[in-house]
Amino acid sequence: MKSKSFSLFLKDYHSELRTRYAINSLAMFIIVAISIIMFAVGQEKVSESLTGGLFWVVIFFTAMSGLSRAFVSEEERGTSLTLQLLSAPSTVFSGKLIFNIILVFCMNTIIALLYSALFETFIIRNFSLFILSFVLGNFGLAISSTIIAAIIAKAGAKGTLYPVLSFPILLPLILTSVQLTLFALDGTSIEQAKYELAIVVSYDVIMLTVSYLLFDFIWKD
Amino acid sequence: MSNYIVKAKEVTKTFGRRLIFEGISFYHKGNGIFGVSGPNGSGKSTLIKIVAGLLSPSRGKIEHKNQNKDIIPEKLHNHIGFVSPYLVLYEEFSAWENLNYFARIRGIRFEKERVESLLEHFLLFNRKDDLLKTYSSGMKQRMKFIFALMHNPELLILDEPTSNLDVEGKNSVYRIIREEGENNIVIIASNESTDLDLCSDVIHLDKYKN
Numbered sequence: 001m002k003s004k005s006f007s008l009f010l011k012d013y014h015s016e017l018r019t020r021y022a023i024n025s026l027a028m029f030i031i032v033a034i035s036i037i038m039f040a041v042g043q044e045k046v047s048e049s050l051t052g053g054l055f056w057v058v059i060f061f062t063a064m065s066g067l068s069r070a071f072v073s074e075e076e077r078g079t080s081l082t083l084q085l086l087s088a089p090s091t092v093f094s095g096k097l098i099f100n101i102i103l104v105f106c107m108n109t110i111i112a113l114l115y116s117a118l119f120e121t122f123i124i125r126n127f128s129l130f131i132l133s134f135v136l137g138n139f140g141l142a143i144s145s146t147i148i149a150a151i152i153a154k155a156g157a158k159g160t161l162y163p164v165l166s167f168p169i170l171l172p173l174i175l176t177s178v179q180l181t182l183f184a185l186d187g188t189s190i191e192q193a194k195y196e197l198a199i200v201v202s203y204d205v206i207m208l209t210v211s212y213l214l215f216d217f218i219w220k221d
Numbered sequence: 222m223s224n225y226i227v228k229a230k231e232v233t234k235t236f237g238r239r240l241i242f243e244g245i246s247f248y249h250k251g252n253g254i255f256g257v258s259g260p261n262g263s264g265k266s267t268l269i270k271i272v273a274g275l276l277s278p279s280r281g282k283i284e285h286k287n288q289n290k291d292i293i294p295e296k297l298h299n300h301i302g303f304v305s306p307y308l309v310l311y312e313e314f315s316a317w318e319n320l321n322y323f324a325r326i327r328g329i330r331f332e333k334e335r336v337e338s339l340l341e342h343f344l345l346f347n348r349k350d351d352l353l354k355t356y357s358s359g360m361k362q363r364m365k366f367i368f369a370l371m372h373n374p375e376l377l378i379l380d381e382p383t384s385n386l387d388v389e390g391k392n393s394v395y396r397i398i399r400e401e402g403e404n405n406i407v408i409i410a411s412n413e414s415t416d417l418d419l420c421s422d423v424i425h426l427d428k429y430k431n
Contacts, residue, residue, distance in 0.1 A: 007325035018313040078309035086326045088295040
């Protein structure tokens with residue numbers, strides 16, 4: 001199944017390079033969101049806690065603008081039936097998940113680099129904790145976004161439904177990830193952040209399990 | 222001849238309160254060409270989607286067996302070739318790229334010789350490196366047949382197989398249906414009398430609405 005899922009990911013990757021369905025909207029959103037924050041802040045000195053919060057605000061809304069494409073583009077182009085005839089539901093979900101994980105990591109790495117370069121107060125004092133929370137948070141974001149995208153792909157008002165459905169599902173992840181980012185900025189040790197890390201790990205495991213269990217029912221008409 | 226069995230037991234489908242058809246039963250084993258006919262909106266596409274495992278029946282069930290073993294729903298796609306007007310292939314890729322990806326996603330070896338012979342049979346070999354978005358509707362229809370046949374399925378399900386095809390295209394489709402029908406099971410959903418003439422048995426859906 002792994003190689004089939006990876007082949008599906010490669011298909012999506014090459015399709016994305018040719019159609020630029022998600023990359024362009026994600027890139028534009030990152031640039032616009034960070035520019036607006038920079039203009040709004042002006043010469044004011046932004047506190048660490050606000051920078052950490054704004055960092056995840058940009059990540060959340062950028063995810064909303066691009067991650068649904070995994071399934072929405074298949075539905076809009078009418079190619080969902082082709083995928084149903086090609087592979088088992090678990091293979092389809094795994095392939096789409098790999099694509100979204102890589103997209104989330106690329107997108108959020110760019111956001112983190114831009115934040116480090118543009119915000120004076122975005123100074124990471126515990127780099128290991130930041131990387132750990134960044135990786136776990138990105139996995140959670142990719143898993144949740146992928147299953148929500150599958151749910152909304154068959155609905156009429158996709159654009160509205162995606163953020164509406166995502167907000168309550170992603171809220172525990174975003175709140176905990178904001179807290180972990182603040183810990184990383186103020187130099188809190190991993191030991192002191194273990195409860196927050198446990199919440200994010202639990203969230204990722206639960207979302208992954210639920211997604212694989214639910215996907216069969218979502219994928220079939 | 223294959224050892225494939227497809228069996229429908231009292232299959233009924235409703236969408237909300239609307240009854241599409243009820244009590245359809247059939248049993249096809251090994252080989253042969255079978256038809257489904259009925260006026261527009263009678264549920265031909267719905268029935269063949271149920272047979273292909275793409276839709277669930279409201280009542281009744283469909284069984285697929287190969288070599289006397291039940292095929293689990295997760296593996297069904299490997300035994301079925303499906304052509305439908307609703308089927309859309311990836312227009313940003315060429316025919317060759319599409320078929321290569323299809324083989325890899327299915328987890329089967331890309332049989333270059335078989336794919337080339339199918340491309341030649343359906344008169345697409347010279348255009349195999351062109352993007353699908355540059356194809357005419359007839360060429361896209363012929364491409365769907367290659368998609369359906371490239372993995373040697375035991376059950377071929379065809380929904381309006383000759384739509385958008387010219388005489389030459391129709392003839393190549395009829396030839397392949399006859400060839401497939403000798404070794405495998407072919408189910409055709411159509412209103413075209415020339416399509417249904419190929420079938421040894423036809424289900425008329427207007428008889429299954431009460």
